Amino acid sequence: MDFIKVKIHKIHETLSDNQELITADIIKSIYQSKGIKYKMLLEIFQNHNDKIKRLAGKEFAPSTIDRYKTAKKYAENYIANEALFTKWSFSRNEVKYAESVKT
Structure with a gap:
């Protein structure tokens, strides 16, 4: 049991030292x-918007x-403004969203 705790603590410490999510x-x-696998928040937003655009007139109104599109723009502006006034160390395109992937 102690071995598991130590290994988990080391994983946490490594992530923290590397300023990872x-x-x-x-x-x-x-x-x-x-x-x-990491995906960028704004990349996810854009992929979603691209899917919605392809369904225009079929399932979604213009x-x-x-x-x-407006929501994505607000998210971009929020991220950019927050980065200026906080200790966050990322540019507006570097917000990471973690997704577990089996290897």
Whole structure:
């Protein structure tokens, strides 16, 4: 049991030292030797908007697409402004979203 605690603590410490995103799922994935795939928040937003755009007129109205574009713009501005006034050390395109991936 102590070996497990020590290994988990070392994983947490390494993530912290590297200023990586730390979640229970990430620690679990690393502990279980699974890979971690990072996606950028704004990249996810853009992929979503691209999917919605392809469905324009079928499942989504043009005004819905405009609202999603506006929401992405607000997210970009929020991230940029927060980075200026906080200790966050990322540019507006570097917000990481962690997704566990089996390897």
